[in-house]
Amino acid sequence: MDTDLCQTVLIHLPNQSVVYDWSRRQMRTPVNMILTAMACCDTVVLFSNLIYTTHYSFVAFKYCHPRHWSYSWALFLIAHAHISLVGHSSSVWLSGERNADQC
Numbered sequence: 001m002d003t004d005l006c007q008t009v010l011i012h013l014p015n016q017s018v019v020y021d022w023s024r025r026q027m028r029t030p031v032n033m034i035l036t037a038m039a040c041c042d043t044v045v046l047f048s049n050l051i052y053t054t055h056y057s058f059v060a061f062k063y064c065h066p067r068h069w070s071y072s073w074a075l076f077l078i079a080h081a082h083i084s085l086v087g088h089s090s091s092v093w094l095s096g097e098r099n100a101d102q103c
Contacts, residue, residue, distance in 0.1 A: 008050045015039040015046070034098045038091050045087035052080045 018039040022032040055076075060068040 008046045008053070012043065012046055015043045019043070031098060034094050038094045038098075041087045041091040041094070045084055045091075048080050048083045048087070051076070 016039075019036055021027060022036045055068070055073065060073070
């Protein structure tokens with residue numbers, strides 16, 4: 001199994017438990033909401049990475065057929081790059097925001 005695929009599966013479950021637990025009414029504090037937003041950003045990046053890794057590692061390079069290199073996959077690749085950049089940047093910004101709130 002590919003390293004990115006393992007990472008996606010292993011990180012998704014804790015992220016979902018964070019989102020579920022800390023978004024309940026009695027757990028809503030500013031710090032918990034920031035951590036919940038970070039978990040949501042990470043989940044979006046992980047699923048985009050899962051689709052990218054699955055297609056390009058297991059399908060496109062293995063079988064090398066023109067339909068696996070179509071225009072729609074090129075558009076997905078551009079969207080994946082933007083989603084990853086925005087998701088990671090948002091997560092880093094939220095991390096800094098969390099640290100600023102604690103000071």
